[in-house]
Amino acid sequence: MNLHEYQGKEILSSFGVAIQRGVVAQTPEEAVVAARKLTEETGTSWHVIKAQVHAGGRGKGGGVKLAKSLEEVEKLSGQIIGMNLITPQTSAEGKKVHQVLIAEDVYYPGDNEPEEYYMSVLLNRATGKNMIMYSTEGGMDIEAVAEKTPHLIFTEEIDPTQGLLPFQARKVAFNLGLSGQAFKEMTKFVTALYKAYTEADASLFEINPVLKTSDDKVIAVDAKVTLDDNALFRHKDYAYMRDLREENPIEVEAKEAGLNYVDLDGNVGCMVNGAGLAMATMDLIKQAGGEPANFLDVGGTADAERVETAFKLILKDPNVKAILVNIFGGIVRCDRVAQGIVDAYKNMGTINVPIIVRLQGTNADIAKELIDNSGLDVQSAIEFQEAADKVQAVLS
Amino acid sequence: MSVLVNKNSKIIVQGFTGSEGTFHAGQMIEYGTNVVGGVTPGKGGQTHLDKPVFNTVVEAVEKVGADTSIIFVPPAFAADAIMEAAEAGIKVIITITEGIPVADMIKAAAYVKDRDCRLIGPNCPGVITPEEAKVGIMPGFVFKKGRVGIVSKSGTLTYEAADQVVKQGLGITTAIGIGGDPIIGTTTKEAVELLINDPETEAVVMIGEIGGQLEADAANWYKNSGSKKPIVGFIAGETAPAGRTMGHAGAIVGGSDDTAQAKKKIMRACGIHVVDSPAEIGKKVAEVLA
Numbered sequence: 079m080n081l082h083e084y085q086g087k088e089i090l091s092s093f094g095v096a097i098q099r100g101v102v103a104q105t106p107e108e109a110v111v112a113a114r115k116l117t118e119e120t121g122t123s124w125h126v127i128k129a130q131v132h133a134g135g136r137g138k139g140g141g142v143k144l145a146k147s148l149e150e151v152e153k154l155s156g157q158i159i160g161m162n163l164i165t166p167q168t169s170a171e172g173k174k175v176h177q178v179l180i181a182e183d184v185y186y187p188g189d190n191e192p193e194e195y196y197m198s199v200l201l202n203r204a205t206g207k208n209m210i211m212y213s214t215e216g217g218m219d220i221e222a223v224a225e226k227t228p229h230l231i232f233t234e235e236i237d238p239t240q241g242l243l244p245f246q247a248r249k250v251a252f253n254l255g256l257s258g259q260a261f262k263e264m265t266k267f268v269t270a271l272y273k274a275y276t277e278a279d280a281s282l283f284e285i286n287p288v289l290k291t292s293d294d295k296v297i298a299v300d301a302k303v304t305l306d307d308n309a310l311f312r313h314k315d316y317a318y319m320r321d322l323r324e325e326n327p328i329e330v331e332a333k334e335a336g337l338n339y340v341d342l343d344g345n346v347g348c349m350v351n352g353a354g355l356a357m358a359t360m361d362l363i364k365q366a367g368g369e370p371a372n373f374l375d376v377g378g379t380a381d382a383e384r385v386e387t388a389f390k391l392i393l394k395d396p397n398v399k400a401i402l403v404n405i406f407g408g409i410v411r412c413d414r415v416a417q418g419i420v421d422a423y424k425n426m427g428t429i430n431v432p433i434i435v436r437l438q439g440t441n442a443d444i445a446k447e448l449i450d451n452s453g454l455d456v457q458s459a460i461e462f463q464e465a466a467d468k469v470q471a472v473l474s
Numbered sequence: 475m476s477v478l479v480n481k482n483s484k485i486i487v488q489g490f491t492g493s494e495g496t497f498h499a500g501q502m503i504e505y506g507t508n509v510v511g512g513v514t515p516g517k518g519g520q521t522h523l524d525k526p527v528f529n530t531v532v533e534a535v536e537k538v539g540a541d542t543s544i545i546f547v548p549p550a551f552a553a554d555a556i557m558e559a560a561e562a563g564i565k566v567i568i569t570i571t572e573g574i575p576v577a578d579m580i581k582a583a584a585y586v587k588d589r590d591c592r593l594i595g596p597n598c599p600g601v602i603t604p605e606e607a608k609v610g611i612m613p614g615f616v617f618k619k620g621r622v623g624i625v626s627k628s629g630t631l632t633y634e635a636a637d638q639v640v641k642q643g644l645g646i647t648t649a650i651g652i653g654g655d656p657i658i659g660t661t662t663k664e665a666v667e668l669l670i671n672d673p674e675t676e677a678v679v680m681i682g683e684i685g686g687q688l689e690a691d692a693a694n695w696y697k698n699s700g701s702k703k704p705i706v707g708f709i710a711g712e713t714a715p716a717g718r719t720m721g722h723a724g725a726i727v728g729g730s731d732d733t734a735q736a737k738k739k740i741m742r743a744c745g746i747h748v749v750d751s752p753a754e755i756g757k758k759v760a761e762v763l764a
Contacts, residue, residue, distance in 0.1 A: 201576060203686045203724070206583045206657045221729075238584045279577055308723070309575035311550060338721050342713075353654060353721025354628020354683055357710035358752035361734075364713045365751055373714070375721045406630040406637075408613030409501070438637065440613060462634065462753035 079305045082130040084179045085319045086283075086303030093274035096267060096297040098289070100181030102130065109155035110148055112180040124183035127154045131173040132324040134302065135165035135219075141175065144183065151180065176323055184299060188292025194299075195254055195290070196220055197268075199275040199283040202235060210234045210242075210272065212250055216287035242272040256290070263296035271298075278316070279309035328394055335387045337376060344369025346469060347392035347401040347431075349385070351376050351410070359404045362462065366470040371398050376405075381414070386422035389429065400432050400472045402465060407439035416445035420452045432457065432472045436465035476603040476648045477623070477668040477675075478566055478594070479542060483607050486534045486564075487512040488555045489546035491522050498546065498570075498611050499523055505608040510538040531562035544600060544609050545569040552596060553578035560589045567659070568609050569595035576723075579657040586659060593659025597722065599629035599651035610651060620645015622759055623669030625662055626681035627654045627688075627722065631710060631752070635679050638756025644763065647675040654722025656686065663692035670701050677704045677763050679755060680746065684711035684733060685726045690740045697744035704762040707746040708755055709734040 081089070087097045099120055101112035113125045129141030136142050141163045145151040155178050164172035185192050194216030202209045213231045215223045224231055232253050234246050244265075251264035267288065275283050284302040291297065305316060322330050332339030338353070342360075346368035350356035353375050360370035372395070376388055392401055405415050416437055423429060436459040437445040449458040457472075459465040479485075485502070489495040490512020500523055503509050511526040511534050518529030528534040531543065543564045547555040552571040559567045567586070574582075574596050586593045594601060600610015604619040616633050618640045626632040632651055639646065650665045652658055662682060669675045682689035689709060696705060712734040714720050716727040727733050738748045749758045 201580070201656060203656050204691075206580060208580065238580045276577060279575060281576060306576050308549060308573045309577060312575075340715075340718055340720060342715065344713075350630075352628060352630030353725060354626070354631035354681070354710050355634060355752075357683055357714055357720055357725065358631055358634070358708070360713045361710060361750075362752055370713050373720050406633050408616070408630070408633055409611065439616065439633065462638075463751075466751075466753060 079307055079310065079320055080132045080324070081303045081305065081319055082132065082321065083128060083301050084130060086301035087298065089278050089303060089316070090271070090274050090298055090301055093277060094270040095274055096263075096295065097301070098181050098184045098297055098299045100179045102177055102179050103155060104177050105159065106152045106156040109178060109180050110152050113145070113148055113151045116180060116182055120182045122182035125151050126181045126183060127151065127158055128179040128181060129158050129161075129163050129175040130177045130179055131163055131175055132321070133163070133165050133167040133173055135167050136163065139163045139165040139168075139172070141165070155180070173324070184289055184291055184297060186292060190292050190294060192292050193290040194287035196223070197271070197285045197288045199272060199280070201281065205235060207238060208236045208275070210236070210250065210268065212254065214254055220286065236272065241276070242269060258294070260290050260294040260296060263294060267296045279306045279313060280304065281306040328391055332374070332391050335384075337374060337384070337388060337391070339391060340373040341395070342370050342372050343397075344371040345397050345399045346473070347371045347395065347398040348404065349374050349376055349388045349392065349401065350404045351406060355404065355406060359402065362466045363402060363469060366466040366473070368400070368469055368473050371395050382418040382421035382425070385415070385418040386425055389422055389426060393429065393431070398431055400434065400469060402469055403433065403435040404462075404465060405437050407437060407442065407445075411440045412437040412445035413441040413448060416448040419456070420448065420454065423454050423456065434459060434465055434468045434472065436460065436462065438462070476606065477672050478592070478601050478648060478650065479603050479607040479609045481508060481606040483508055483542045483566070483609070484510045484538065484540050485542045485544060485607070485609055486510060486531070486538070486540040487544050487546065488531065488559065489548070490514050490527060491517055492546060495546035496523070501614070502608050505614045507607045507609060510534075510540055531558045531564060535562045535564065540564060542566045542609060543568065545571055547571060549573040549575070553582040556582045556593060557585045560586045560591050560593075565591050567591060567593045568598070568600050569593065569659070570598065570600060570611060572597040574655070576656060579655065583657050583659060594650065595653040595658060597655040598653030598658070599632060601648065601650050602646070603648045604646050612649070612651070616640065617649060618645040621647060621674060621676040622679060623647045623672065623675040623677070624649035624679045624681070625665040625669065626651055627683050627724075628681060628710065631681055634752065635681055635755045639679065639759050642756045642760040644759060647672060654683070654724050656724040661691065662688040663695045666692045666696060666705065670696070670699065670703050675703070677706065677759055679759060680705050680707045682707070682709045682737060683722065683725050684709070684714050684720065685724045685728065686732055689737045690731070693741045693744035693746055696746065705746045706755060706758045706762060707738070707741045707748045708752055709737045709741075709748075710752065
């Protein structure tokens with residue numbers, strides 16, 4: 079589950095990680111109230127207005143602005159709330175901004191120059207351990223840093239039985255070139271950050287930038303936080319943080335129906351049992367001259383109700399020119415699935431795109447007969463290649 | 475010969491009396507698999523599917539000599555079940571459960587590494603040695619005995635590949651479903667190595683998908699091994715967009731090196747016979763064995 083910056087910071091703060099403070103606002107009026115409150119609490123006179131959407135690169139799209147007065151807070155919030163924010167990480171249409179975070183200005187002048195760093199916590203799949211990845215090059219696109227100056231990226235791998243050890247936290251601070259008060263602040267920051275990561279069951283923390291302020295405090299200015307969906311059952315208190323407005327509505331509906339669906343841009347819809355076979359089916363659609371319109375794993379049970387829900391979801395996309403159903407019946411019998419398809423088809427009345435059904439495995443022959451004798455406009459296939467050929471024929 | 479499981483394996487089912495465990499244990503027994511009992515804490519002493527139920531794994535090891543376990547325990551408790559099996563001395567631990575928290579698997583994987591056992595999965599269809607032992611949820615009839623080994627991250631795609639191989643008049647030595655999670659006990663490389671070293675296996679089918687480095691590691695190992703045994707490879711997900719999880723928790727393109735294209739390139743460079751179409755796996759196997 080992806081979180082907004084303000085939600086991520088809330089979690090960080092609850093584990094003692096120092097953050098750039100802020101208040102979330104839904105309207106320009108709320109933004110002004112938030113700014114006033116923040117000035118009382120922090121003494122800040124300038125405020126940063128930050129669009130809250132699930133996408134990085136918000137600054138580049140005009141979603142992060144500095145306001146030097148309350149009038150500017152109101153004006154800039156008004157501009158950002160409701161805009162379609164286009165960033166390198168969104169689609170061409172962008173993402174609608176529903177709320178902004180009014181945050182304190184932390185780049186104030188002081189004895190030292192402020193410095194920005196990069197820090198993330200994530201799983202190293204190769205070793206099966208968590209690691210802290212960090213760099214002196216903060217505030218920049220880390221992939222670009224990795225490409226141009228890989229020697230400026232450091233990693234610290236964590237022993238799962240020991241957790242983050244004090245010497246590792248010191249190493250991070252040393253590698254970032256810190257000393258004195260800032261050094262102490264950084265070791266505290268890293269230690270709290272890792273604790274937050276494990277205790278919240280996160281699968282990604284990306285803090286870019288981590289800021290050393292002009293008075294040597296170390297704080298998280300941004301926070302990209304992803305929680306492990308598999309672990310949400312033990313974090314019921316985070317459930318309310320899911321913002322459905324940020325997710326694709328068809329995907330949300332699919333999830334509620336227990337279907338695993340990913341919306342894509344193509345013209346051939348597909349319905350498959352099993353994630354690997356679903357991806358392979360998408361690849362085959364492409365090789366047959368089409369483009370997959372979705373990924374859809376219907377799972378182990380493909381009864382009429384599920385099939386009907388799946389058909390309806392796929393047909394919500396007006397670009398779909400054909401549907402390929404690819405089921406490898408194992409424990410699930412193909413004739414049952416075929417009956418499900420026939421029933422769903424009849425319930426739905428007319429389906430205006432050709433449907434190709436490939437059923438393989440248990441009782442595949444009976445299933446094919448059932449479909450062929452149904453009188454419906456459904457083509458059946460048994461071999462994988464046969465299905466691909468039929469998709470090709472339908473498209474041309 | 476075969477790898478991991480055979481007719482002499484003494485298999486217990488953890489999560490034996492639950493609905494998944496009951497259904498699939500029944501199917502395994504019907505297939506002729508040597509299921510010697512099961513474990514459900516609190517139900518020790520009962521009999522289920524005509525087999526003894528134990529409270530703990532260690533009891534099953536002591537009383538019926540279990541050496542292999544298959545786990546159907548729900549996600550919240552599955553990592554604990556894996557560690558219990560490892561501690562009790564089970565040698566092959568096959569975990570079917572999908573949806574185990576990553577943090578739990580980090581701990582369980584580290585725990586297993588320090589002990590003399592092998593973990594397969596989680597989130598996998600299991601392992602089958604045709605006509606000897608089906609320790610998983612796959613449809614047994616698809617897998618005929620023969621000389622081709624299969625390693626795969628996916629369930630139904632494994633059945634698809636096995637079906638194609640069998641229809642070419644070839645059969646399967648052992649098919650290993652390693653699982654689609656970001657953390658799995660046995661890697662592609664380890665599973666391929668087992669099959670390459672198995673004298674009865676004459677060719678290996680290696681099916682991967684987007685995300686992670688497992689296929690690249692296996693390909694590099696194969697090249698360095700100097701083995702002449704052919705491997706036919708397929709990677710699912712060429713059309714998957716970056717940054718989206720495609721069903722399996724581990725199937726996500728993170729960078730330029732874990733796309734299907736990048737993986738296939740490395741595999742080809744290492745001498746693996748890569749097919750672009752999933753419909754051509756069986757044909758390619760027949761071709762390299764001809």
